[in-house]
Amino acid sequence: MHRFANPARFLRIARWATPITLGLGLILTSVGLWIGLFDSPPDYQQGESVRIMYVHVPAAWLGSAGYFGLAVASATALIWRHPLATIAARAIAPAGAAFTAICLVSGSLWGKPTWGTYWVWDARLTSQLVLLFLYLGYLALSASEGESGENRKGAAILALVGAINLPIIKYSVEWWNTLHQGSSINVLAGKSTIAPAILTPLLVSVAGFTLLFAAIVLMRMRALIAEQRVEARSRRLAEVLA
């Protein structure tokens, strides 16, 4: 654990991991979206609007997975006080928020032709909107704490408390009657109710977007570390000159 918490070692790994995840992510996302949008069958009920799923599902997955990462990084920052954990959390938050927003917008656009409405306050849609607000809350709190030179403890606690929303999002469609349909893919049982011709591009696209997400986080972490170093250097310089 401590071995990877060393920023110098992290930067050495990130230097080659960034182009690999970025390149693979771009390739898989392009392939997945190409097959999904142009070379896969329509759905027997929804027709062509099923294609929104090739963006919506990866975005929903990364919104939740990103928040899980944010919570784990925040817990690590609170307990072990690794500076790299706070940097990881700050790097994940805007990317996760962006994907959560994409999930909400794409789902809304799909909802109008399919359900007959852009939005309803059912348990799934509401809990997903709460996820976006949790991200925005984290970003705001972290930014304000950063200015006062704090350890961003408040933002980390907010991220942990908000993690309670993750199982609510996941099981909202089982615990309550919702307009949103239930899960199609059961990862643990390895089962799905999606035909292979639709499932294959979906999984490729999920893998591609996930790698892109990883590349974005790596790039942001490197930028944040560089920013901190510049700040530390200019502070030292100012002290020398004073």
Added chain:
Amino acid sequence: MKLKAKTQRLYLVIGAMTALGGAGALAFSTLGDKATYFYAPSDLAGKAPPTAAIRLGGMVEKGSLVRAGQTVRFIVTDNAKTWPVTYTGILPDLFREGQGVIAEGKIDPGTGVFTAETILAKHDEKYMPPEVAGAMHKVKSVT
């Protein structure tokens, strides 16, 4: 034995998350069906019919759909109980027999018929190409 500071913090975080999870579970179990988006016919059967506007959800029973101009009548079923619904207006594209539906409206106190103001189509978790669906149901593609 004095615990190390970081071990203390680890226990604190674990303890706080457990307490929070417990509180959340309690809150949501009390919330119960108040957070539900719609009632199934079984939820309404055997009780005094609510006078306020509610949502009724289930499947449109096959063979129950009757059209009369702009007005449709159909039966919502959850495979246990059923409820008659009437609606005047434009239906969503996905509305059809054998598919999920959510109706917003009121139960007519006289006839017991659910008079819908809004109809939403519910999609299920199955996705497949029309040919596959056609082969499975031995019917022509519905799209």
